[in-house]
Amino acid sequence: MNAARAAGGAAPSSALELPYPYLLFLGDTTEPAYAKTAFGLRDWVPERCIGEWACEGATVTTGLPRLAPPEAYAKGARGLVIGVANAGGVLGASWVPLLVEALEAGLDLVSGLHAKLRDVPELRAAAARTGRRLVDVRTPPPNIPVASGRKRTGKRLLTVGTDCALGKKYTALALARAFAARAVPVDFRATGQTGILIAGGGIALDAVVADFEAGAAEMLSPEAAPDHWDVIEGQGSLFHPAYAGVSLGLLHGSQPDVFVVCHDPARERVVGYPDYPLPDIPETIELTVQLGKRTNPAIRCAGVCLNTSRLEPGEARALLARERGRLRLPVADPIRAGAEFERLVDSCLA
């Protein structure tokens, strides 16, 4: 079972034709945090990942076999994915000759960077010459409507956070997988570049024009059968000084019946904003209900996911138990899974 297959593909409106299996490209990365797109693909869609490739001097590895593009192609790869999500989302100049090599070996190029593949003249020329595609997954679809605010059929779950980058995507993927394991009809709905690459569809909500933000969220999660769940990847935080508007548009357009709060217990300040303390979990629940009920009066919090990756197993267990007692809600770490995570799934589906 894997999340992308569990998802059963995204809605036609937001589906992308992605050329997998993939060769994962790590650029010249020496910092593991910058390779999170490659790690996300390896962790969630391993059957789509044939191998990895990188510039000389790169030290980060996914553990997959290192393959040059002709070898990867021979083993079935059809796309090279830029697995790097560096600061600024830029495309390294030193990568370009290697990307041209990949095109010449028969691989399409796929990128979720802010910088667009099609804006690099050498890549455009090589793609035209070889008949290969340049796929920029961060480009939103055309003709996103203004949100209608009309209630849609089907059930929806949104992961919300106390900050950026603390597990909203992993939580949504883990919940979608758990729903599928219980034979609940479910789609994972991706809202960021890594999620889109994993799901094979979705909309990069951070690249949508503000007036159409809630409309894009409506489009991403269309009407469905009454017992069907969309599990939607959250973005940002309602308390974030730069991205709260994105989070609110996503909340309103998603009309979630259920949300799960994602939090990193080791984090005290908004990343990159030392003047901004992180909100606590109860106030995050309260504000999400308060704002979310505007488009779905039945919204409720099903529980909390804590990112305990920095803790020892014993410490993590103790913390999860303590938080469960304090919040009187299911509290789990989706990466550690186990009985507590199953109780969170029960609560979501209750």
Added chain:
Amino acid sequence: MNAARAAGGAAPSSALELPYPYLLFLGDTTEPAYAKTAFGLRDWVPERCIGEWACEGATVTTGLPRLAPPEAYAKGARGLVIGVANAGGVLGASWVPLLVEALEAGLDLVSGLHAKLRDVPELRAAAARTGRRLVDVRTPPPNIPVASGRKRTGKRLLTVGTDCALGKKYTALALARAFAARAVPVDFRATGQTGILIAGGGIALDAVVADFEAGAAEMLSPEAAPDHWDVIEGQGSLFHPAYAGVSLGLLHGSQPDVFVVCHDPARERVVGYPDYPLPDIPETIELTVQLGKRTNPAIRCAGVCLNTSRLEPGEARALLARERGRLRLPVADPIRAGAEFERLVDSCLA
């Protein structure tokens, strides 16, 4: 005294070089509500408006002299402004020959429509041939940063609404004018196309990519002298099912010290969204304080502006007095002005 002069121009970052005085173009409009850009310019910067022009069959008039482009040019006009804001923001095919005539008479074209002048091949060709400019004011500036969340020097006022299109721009313009009349240093900061045309600068916040919404609001209202006020035109409503994200990004990035709530007492439902009741004024104040204090803990509500244009003077006076008693805040109609509006200005500056 007029608002644009009171404003003293927008910040260099968001200033536009607009070719005024203007000839106001009314297209083929027969519905006055669709000519609100022309009326806004006539009401707020009459000294920049030389005359009006329209297609045959148009019945709406601003009351300004009707002038063909060569006449308008001879009287000093340098730009033709599309004064129409129709549903969908589209450029009428029947307008194009007249717009070409204007270019040939020496006028630049200025538009705040969603549709871009530069996307019409005939206009692009005619502009190139005549050496004239096509100015699309709804295009945001390049390189808008992600919001920093850092407190800026100077004072800021934001108009917020219970819905779209009920007086946030007029209120902000009237307050900026009143501040200037009291010799308070002030800039009106425009966030929509009509406001931008009136002020000669600003950023169309509904056209900014969502991740940069709060950053655009920070850019629009930069650091200033401690006694200087930016009076910022609000957009949408925190309760709007489609646009709340825009409103929240603008609130966070503006970091207002003071806000004024704008409301239409005759409106019970969000325009175009019959399932959505309008929020009441106290809950609008409460939510604006709750969310606004994240980036400015000192935020306060200075009062309320009611759009009483549908009421007789006596009815309007009675309603304003009743609301004042109920809300225990200054309540005025900026269009009717008078002593109550001055008390609202006192409250803003207190």
